[in-house]
Amino acid sequence: MKLRRVGEDALIASLVRELPASRKLIGDDCAVVEFRGAKNLLVLKTDCVVEKIHFRSSTNPELVGWKAMMRSLSDFAAVSAVPQFALITLVLPAAKSTSWVQKLYRGLKRAASRFDVAIVGGETSATRGPAVISVSVSGFVEKNRWISRRGGKNGDDLFVTGRLGGSLRAKHLRFVPRINESRWLTRNFRVHAMMDLSDGLGADLPRLVKASKLGFKIDKGSLPLAPGAKIDNAISDGEDYELLFAIPPRERRRLEKAWRRKFPKLPLTRIGSLLHPSSFNLQPLRRGYLHFQ
């Protein structure tokens, strides 16, 4: 069967099923593993952008570089980890100009230095096809601050940062991953589950809910909309790179108050809660079973 008939999720799922049962900890957004003799966990993430798939040939290459780096860093925000080192692989057609590559690299470097990430190496290759930029980042997270998608509890409040929808109009090339916000959250609050929103709330929320083996209830009217976005955009557009997290309701008031002081320009919105599936009469949540009330 050709790949065009199989979705990316299905391909990943089939490959992961074949992985040998691992002794290592593995997160959903990043790999989170033990490093010999270290107190902190080692966090690893790779991501790539492909010309004509993730960006147009005419897109400003500095913004392409920025996005290529920030996509991986957003996954560090998802698990509350600190990124430190990046390796960059550039697969480039001979027809690209050196000034295109220099601008691309400037974007990669600007994005890395925004979070004090050192670019420590990489690789370049020719190709007869479109450009591919792959970025691998490593860093650390304290054992007691690593957050996965799996820890959500019945009754937890669901929060999102920022505003959702319409990212493809410009934000997706200029976004700043919520690393500072994520680190602040785990320093000060008992966050049960967290992820970053890359495929849109409608695809990502069910992943967190399923990983936590729960159901959810969302107030669509409460969704924080980006300027010009409608509710459907907030659910389906994707590439928001905001945080979605679950936190016990007893933390709600302290969180909302402290957030406004710490991040006055960034909205924080309670959009619903995690619930035991039986409490609203649904079958166990499964893929494709998206239920927004």
Added chain:
Amino acid sequence: MKLRRVGEDALIASLVRELPASRKLIGDDCAVVEFRGAKNLLVLKTDCVVEKIHFRSSTNPELVGWKAMMRSLSDFAAVSAVPQFALITLVLPAAKSTSWVQKLYRGLKRAASRFDVAIVGGETSATRGPAVISVSVSGFVEKNRWISRRGGKNGDDLFVTGRLGGSLRAKHLRFVPRINESRWLTRNFRVHAMMDLSDGLGADLPRLVKASKLGFKIDKGSLPLAPGAKIDNAISDGEDYELLFAIPPRERRRLEKAWRRKFPKLPLTRIGSLLHPSSFNLQPLRRGYLHFQ
């Protein structure tokens, strides 16, 4: 200027020149950096293979996967590090069959498990061009066992493992990186400088020599030739993935004897020595100035 008019080395050099002066240790073959609170150093390497550049569309995909993994692992051998975790990025055209991808993955997994490396994550993307397989590996090396290209001393013997030349006839798809040999060397001997031979002795040896700020003298007649290979093949073919290392001459006899016992099937050959450039009347070594006696 288009990239086709600029060499890959020149591109990397120009990008690296722009890197901010780093507080980190950076190796030549791998990035070697400190990890918070750990006694060992963190070692990072990424490498990629591109369809129609590094392999043919008709090449057995299991061998493509093997090679994609082993190229990165060979750089761990170069610095005497232990690889532990791999992330795999697959950029695949929709026309590839799922069985092609499964075979590719089988090759990646077989190669990883040969050195007990855990595949802990990755990413897939569509493309409108040729397939790209990028592999990022992390691992560790003890501070007192990390070897770079830089430590060669005047008078050191130069050794290579295995046989050189003719790799493109088959070996380049089936090679086994010299990790065990490299770890054994640094456990038992004072290796001054080391690297893996990926671009051919004629290109790689001057890199080690230059990094060590020395000259060299090679006995061409002593080069260990792969079956069917001539001296020119051993110098220029590339993709040997053997070790080249410099070790003090007082260690020679003990090394040769212990090697034959430990690795009876793998030749170890002294091919020449590192010398102060003035000792054979050459100008300081520079790129393009390859002198094989």
